[in-house]
Every structure is written in structure tokens, then in C-alpha cells.
Amino acid sequence: MSNFSNNGYLNMELLRFTTAGSVDDGKSTLIGRLLYDSKSIFEDQYEAIRLSSERRGEHIVNLALLTDGLRAEREQGITIDVAYRYFATPKRKFIIADTPGHVQYTRNMVTGASTANLAIILVDARKGVIEQTKRHAFIASLLGIPHVVVCVNKMDLVDYDQATFERIKKDFQGFASKLNVQDIQFIPISALHGDNVVKKSAKMDWYMGATLMYLLETIHIGSDLNLVDCRFPVQYVIRPHADEYHDYRGYAGRIAGGVFKPGDRVMVLPSGFTTRIKAIDGPEGPVKEAFAPMSVTIRLEDELDVSRGDMIVRENNVPKVSQDLNIMVCWMHPRRLQLKGKYAIHHTTQQARCVVKNILYKIDINTLHRKQEDLEVGLNDIARISVRTTRPFFFDKYQLNRSSGSVILIDENTNETVGSGMII
Amino acid sequence: MQRYILNHLRELEAESIFVIREVVAQFEKPVLLFSGGKDSIVMLHLAVKAFKPAKLPFPLLHIDTGHNFQETLDFRDNLVKELDARLVVGSVQESINKGRAAEETGSNASRNVLQTITLLDTLEEYGFDAAMGGGRRDEEKARAKERFFSHRDEFGQWDPKNQRPELWNLFNGRKIQGEHFRVFPLSNWTEMDVWQYVLLENIEMPSLYFAHDRECVNRKGVLLAKSEYIRLMDGEKWEKMHIRFRTIGDMSCTGATVSNACTIEDIIQEVAAARVTERGSRADDKRSETSMEDRKKEGYF
Structure with missing residues (x-):
């Protein structure tokens, strides 16, 4: 070896x-x-x-x-x-x-x-x-x-x-x-x-x-991921049905940003409850610190109600929480984007529905000019839109974090992925 | 900041664990396709890590052609016992007995294609809505186009020209009743990554992967192991060779390679020096230029 x-x-x-x-x-x-x-x-x-x-x-x-x-x-x-x-x-x-x-x-x-x-x-x-x-x-x-x-x-x-x-x-x-x-x-x-x-x-x-x-x-790629803003979207809750692990409750997921350590004071969104990290289990066993893009399981000191779609963050560094998102969307389907249309939206491990409130402008990708006279958004078009989600999302600007700043839009009738979005 | 970098194996591991967890979160009745080959063994190893200390939240499914190496079946049964996992076996022989599938004839006859029928029937019978497979994009050119989450229609078909775009790590597992997904957690692994990881994690592998003496026949460059499923053609003869298998499939179509590799380290060195792909010894891929794409469209692994 x-x-x-x-x-x-x-x-x-x-x-x-x-x-x-x-x-x-x-x-x-x-x-x-x-x-x-x-x-x-x-x-x-x-x-x-x-x-x-x-x-x-x-x-x-x-x-x-x-x-x-x-x-x-x-x-x-x-x-x-x-x-x-x-x-x-x-x-x-x-x-x-x-x-x-x-x-x-x-x-x-x-x-x-x-x-x-x-x-x-x-x-x-x-x-x-x-x-x-x-x-x-x-x-x-x-x-x-x-x-x-x-x-x-x-x-x-x-x-x-x-x-x-x-x-x-x-x-x-x-x-x-x-x-x-x-x-x-x-x-x-x-x-x-x-x-x-x-x-x-x-x-x-x-x-x-x-x-x-x-x-x-x-080429130096060690700084490509955001290691500053701690973001842990909860992907799955691990609860073993065995007596020896009676009290085990682990929150599994992939770290989207920052470095987490046992003992850190953290906040769980959307509830806003705070607690400390009791332990972090990596694929090889307990770890002293965990960073993006590791897949780990986090255990908390207090028993809180935490489920898939929630996000564990640092108390003093929280993402934006809102139902209104401004996004640059790249449209990926021949059926055009519908103003006032409703779509399923996926963001980290959160899944919800959204309505397209506004199409602000399209971008002419050859000249980078904004086009406001033609707002028909079809296949391969890139446009700035605003959407409102059925429940609050916790997100960052895409420029700060590609993982907590990206969404996909899904047609609810066909289940096809029709749009990809970067949060502004 | 150098210490906050994962090496390539740990990054691949993190990605695969994320995908496997996503399957359990997004689907109602997932299953892990287990062939007894190295890729499915590594996938199972990752699945165990993804949910520990809890037990695997899904069963394993083995499509048994009836032409398996005995070593593969023994290895499978031991592993299942050790993990206290649930195993479902879909039998190609049963599909044939029921008249769902018809045996191929001729000297190159194989049950490879028939597996698709048994696989789709078994998925339907148990209501599995996501089947995780060990397929890798580096294996074959049609597989290079696969998504992690690969949508299958109600007939189990893959439509490669019309796949859902897959961005970042946002996976769209939405479907209507009767459709299912194939999910490939090892998409970004290469043959080399798999062996390096086996070494790193000290994962037990079936003896077929290590060099041993075996009687084989050389058929158009493919070394086929002696078994009741291979009939010699004119001019062919069984010869004792020192071989190992780079992939493990049916005895009727899996070719061996002449090798002295006795340890995982030896295998890694052999893979590093290899001048042909691992599927270069698979007779099933040699049927036509697009045989993998054609089989996959019908619902193959």
C-alpha cells in the first residue's frame, strides 16, 4: 500500500x-x-x-x-x-x-x-x-x-x-x-x-x-469552494431501529459551504432553534472537522425537530430567508417559460412550488445587452426573472455559493427539468 | 487552506454517498442492483457508509441468469448474511420457464439480453421505483451519456436523445406511476478509481478477480472459461491458462485475461498498464458498434 x-x-x-x-x-x-x-x-x-x-x-x-x-x-x-x-x-x-x-x-x-x-x-x-x-x-x-x-x-x-x-x-x-x-x-x-x-x-x-x-x-483549485459560510442542507435523517442506537438521531447531508466542528454553536432553519454540534460522523468514522464537499452525518446536542430540507448554519452567519427569489434562468425546454406559470422548484434538498411573478429582461448573449421589448423566454434563452415560492427558502447569492445559490425548475405536468437558475 | 481539500477518492466517495442518500429521500421503494461484480460491491460498501449505524434502507436485487460463476453466488450470499441485508433474486431461468423469455440458440448463445426481461419484470413485481446500478460512464460510449438519475418510461425504456438536463447536484427524480429510475452513483468513477478505493478501504473481492489456473477456450480473442454453457466449435480446444477476470458477468460471455495479478496492488499496476478497456473482453459488447446503447434503450442495466 x-x-x-x-x-x-x-x-x-x-x-x-x-x-x-x-x-x-x-x-x-x-x-x-x-x-x-x-x-x-x-x-x-x-x-x-x-x-x-x-x-x-x-x-x-x-x-x-x-x-x-x-x-x-x-x-x-x-x-x-x-x-x-x-x-x-x-x-x-x-x-x-x-x-x-x-x-x-x-x-x-x-x-x-x-x-x-x-x-x-x-x-x-x-x-x-x-x-x-x-x-x-x-x-x-x-x-x-x-x-x-x-x-x-x-x-x-x-x-x-x-x-x-x-x-x-x-x-x-x-x-x-x-x-x-x-x-x-x-x-x-x-x-x-x-x-x-x-x-x-x-x-x-x-x-x-x-x-x-x-x-x-x-492550477490552484483549493479555494474554489466556499469555506467561509457554513451551510449544511439536511438531506436525510438517520434513526436506527436498534436498541443499542436508541437515542441516535443523525442528520445526513453534503456540506454546501464552510467548515463545521463538534462544539460549534449552530442554528437550524427554518425553526431558528440553536444548539451545539455533538459529533460529526464522516464515511471513515467521527471527524474533528468537516468541510465542503464532504458527505457527513451531524449529531446535535439537543433533540430538535429537524427534517429533510432544513438547513444547519452558524448562528452568526445565516443565509437569506425569503419566499421571493430573483434568478437568472437558462431555459432548457422548447415549451416557453410561462409568466404567472407554476413550476416545481428544487434548491439544495428543499423542494417546493413556485410561481413566475415577473420576467424582467432577456439577455442577448452575443452582445450582453438587456432586451426588454421581447420577453418570450424559449429554449436556450437566458433571462432575469422573479419567482415566489410556496414556503421560505434559505439561500445565498450564486456568486457566493454555487451550491446554496442554484435552483432547477420542473414542469409539473411532464416532470421534465425545464429551467436552471442562479440566484442573484 | 491546503488541508481543506479532499483527494479524488474521497471526493468521489462523498458524491456517491450523496446520490445514494438522495435516492432514499426521493423514492418510495428503491433497490440496489447487485451482480457480485466489483462495481456493485463498491456501491454496496458506499451504501452501508451512507446510512450507518442504521441498516440498509433498501434490499439488494440480483438478476440471476443461471449462468453465474459459483464463486459469484457464494460471495453474494456471504455478503448478504454479513450485512444482514435483504436479497431479492430475479431468475432468468424462471422467465424462460414461464415463457416470458426465449433462450438464444447457436454457439454464441447468451442470456445477457434476456436479463432485461427478468429485470423489468422483477422491478414491476416488487414495485421498485428506483434501481441503483454500478454502471460507470468510462465503461462504454453510450454510458458516457448517462445521467446520475436516469428516467425510464413505463416500458422501462431509456431515451438517450431526450434526457433531462442534470445540473449541480440537484437531481430530479419526479415521475408518474409506472415509470421508474435507474440511478448510477458510480457515474464518475473509472476502473482505476474503483480498484484504488478497494485498496484504500480494504474491501474484500471475489477470488475470480485474482490470477488463478483455469481451463479456457480462445474464441476470436476472447478467453471464455470452461463451463457447461460453452460448446466448443470446430478447431477449438480447452487450454489451461493462468488468468483473472477484469469484469464478472455471465460465464457464457465474460472473457478472462492472462494475468499474474495476485493482490489488489498487482491489479492496480495491471490496470495502469492496460492497453485495452475492461469491456474489451466482453463478448456481449462486440455484437455491434452500438450494442450497449441498443440494449440500454430496451431497459438493460
């Missing part, structure tokens, strides 16, 4: 990232390159896509077939749905949410972005910053992805020209200054030839920065 711990196999960090690019930006090639160069493509997988490429009359092995898994995707040559890919280096394990780049697939990009630490945005060096680039950057910012890496791809087709790279970088920065992204980095690459993907390019000695892989392996 010791040699595995020593070489890091059992002790790697997990980085989730999403990739966004327009059609033909070389996104699949880039992912293929990352997987191939990190030796994550297996021979039978490679052989299968080689045969498929051949059957389709393609001359080179089409790495896009690695990510297009469904029959319809292969037939139409397009990616329909988010696909998840996995690879690891000795330093980190990676989960890629590979999202289709088509105009109509904003909902997939939003889905992939919702759990990502980092977004890779691909720009074709010949085309520069185009509308879709802006859309991708906007969604990364809207979904609160802490790190954005802009890969200026196909540098080989612009003679590895530094001025082209610098111009695109400047254009992007100009647009991004209107957005809320903390950390943006730029890398000139050629996914096809591998320049600056895993290995440093010999053709761009003017570029002093890191390769994409180095960045993915080393």
Missing part, C-alpha cells in the same frame, strides 16, 4: 473541466490529444474508431468518434448531448464535460459548466473572437466557473504568429472585462500537431507561459 500512496496514486486532486468551442474549432481533436498523450485511449477504443472512420470513408482517424457515443450522433456527425470523459496523470484526475458547440445547445453547455472548476474555450486563430466565443465566455461567467483557459487553436495555420495571438488575447480581454471571471489565461496551441498541449512548442519560442496540461495539473 505504501508505495502507491508515495507515488500519489491514492492521493490525487480531482479537477472537473468543460470544453467549449464552435463547430470545427478542433475541440474533439484537442480532447483526443489530451487523452492520447496522457495514454488514456485504449487500443480497442482506438481500433474501434479507426474502423468507424474507415467505414465512413474518412482518411484520418476521427478522434471525434471517441466522444460521440450515440447512434444518432454518429449518423449525423454531430454531438447531441454532454459526454463525460475521464483521464488521469500522476498529479490529478480529470473529468471532462464535453459539450456540443452548436448555437442551439446552450443548455448542454450550461449543464456541463454547472459542476466545472475550469472552462477551456477554444478560438480558431484564423477567425479570432467570434459571437460563439463570446457566448461561451458569458456562460462560463454566468455559471461561476472560477478558471477560464482560452486556447487559441490552429496556430499552425497562421504560421505560429505572435501578433495574431496577441490580437485575439486583447479582443477577448476587452469583452471579458464586462464579465465576472476571476482567472483567465491564454495559450497558443495546435491541437492537431500537439503544440503547447502536453509538450511545449518548439515553434513558438515567443510564448513563455505553461502548456495546457501543465496548467490543468497545477
